[in-house]
Amino acid sequence: MxxxxxxxxxxxxxxxxxxxxxxxxxxxxxxxxxxxxxxxxxxxxxxxxxxxxxxxxxxxxxxxxxxxxxxxxxxxxxxxxxxxxxxxxxxxxxxxTGKKFAYDPRCYGSCKEKAVKEMKENMVKIYLLSGAKLQTQETEELMQNVAELCDHFLQTRQKAEDAQIQQAELLLLGTELTVQQVGREAGFPTHAYFVKSFKECFKMAPSAFRQKYRDQIYxxxxxxxxxIIYSPDELTERVCMLERETQKRYLTGLGEALEQAAFLCELLPEGQVENERLWFHRTENRTEVRLKDKTAALLTENVKEA
Missing domain, CATH: 2.60.120.10 (Jelly Rolls)
Structure with missing residues (x-):
């Protein structure tokens, strides 16, 4: 907007x-x-x-x-x-936003024309090949390109609709426009489609949303x-304390994971296994443990054989 x-x-x-x-x-x-x-x-x-x-x-x-x-x-x-x-x-x-990339409409137009031309050529190729039923490498690559293009434009369409919904939200809360006017201003083709799309996102109709949240705005x-006013030293200390607490929680989780790894070492002299917290792989002289929690770091532990 x-x-x-x-x-x-x-x-x-x-x-x-x-x-x-x-x-x-x-x-x-x-x-x-x-x-x-x-x-x-x-x-x-x-x-x-x-x-x-x-x-x-x-x-x-x-x-x-x-x-x-x-x-x-x-x-x-x-x-x-x-x-x-x-x-x-x-x-x-x-x-x-003070500095922007250079923009040349002529360049953009030529790129668009080239892309449209390539898409038309691809469509003709698909039509000609559809009757031949030849699964050549070129055909497979072409079909893969078409699938990727379809997926790209479907995602682009969904993002555009999300932006329209967010614009409608602002208009419902921040203006006195009617619900029908909001739908038109946000770019929806029909009122019915606007209400349907809005319900899918907010689980309620636009009119109900306005009634519920219009008194929840600043x-x-x-x-x-x-x-809260902190001196620079106090603020530094608070941030450092938070880092220590976070590190402590991480090390606690790491210790528990390593205990599980040691237990798995006894059960599995060589090979690979995983549980709900970690992935474990052991060879003759090396053990790798990877925490499956996405917030945790990758750990590689070398084990020396006695």
Whole structure:
């Protein structure tokens, strides 16, 4: 959605920085922050506790040690799950959009024409080969290319529709347009298709969504977030403490995994096996253990035979 339109929304908040600054940072004890959006980017780092962040029809659960990036003009809300402290880093959008790549419409047009021509040629080839029933390598590669093109454009269509739904969400919450007008403004061909697509994402009709959340936006609903002032030394100590706690949890999990690995060594002198936590492979003089948890690092342990 156009930034100028977003800035007219009721729940729009403008970042205010000190003179000469392009960003700001603060720590807050968050209880709840109603639906709002900014004209810049916001990076959140959870120092303590747990929070839930809602962006459109997506919900994200964060815990201490997690980062989260909120884009500009992206409606979001925050709710604590367990006594949360969050470090907020707010950045001017111009830091990311001040310089753009060169764009030549003539070049884009020629590329598009070439792509269309290639697609037409491929379609003719498919038609000619369909009757021959020849499974040559060239035919297989051609069919694979067509399948990849279909998959690409289907994904592109879904992303475009998601963007339309998010635009409709902003219009429902931030304007007085009727539901029918919102559907048209968001680019849906018919009202029925708009309602169907919206229900698939939000599990409710657009009118019900507006009624449920129109009082959950800023400034209608108060934000409960108390700023905490730390000295640089105190802030450094808190971040270091969090790193130590995270490392301690990781090492505890690692120790448990290695105990399982030792047990597996006794059961399986040579070979390969895996359980719910790790993948294990042993040869005559080497043992490899890989933690299956995606958040854990890869561990390779060499074992010296006695």
């Amino acid at each position: 156009d930034a100028r339109v977003c800035e007219t929304m009721k729940f729009m908040q403008q970042f205010r920085f000190r003179e000469g600054r392009r960003g700001s940072v603060f720590i807050g004890q968050v209880v709840s922050m109603p639906i709002h959006m900014h004209d810049g980017m916001e990076l959140l780092y959870v120092l303590k506790g747990k929070v839930e962040i809602r962006i459109s029809f997506h919900r994200y659960q964060l815990k201490a040690g997690d980062f989260f990036l909120v884009n500009s003009y992206e409606a979001h809300s925050i709710k604590e799950r367990d006594a949360a402290e969050i470090l907020f880093l707010q950045l001017d959008q111009d830091l990311f 400034p209608k609903k108060e934000r409960i977030c108390r700023k």
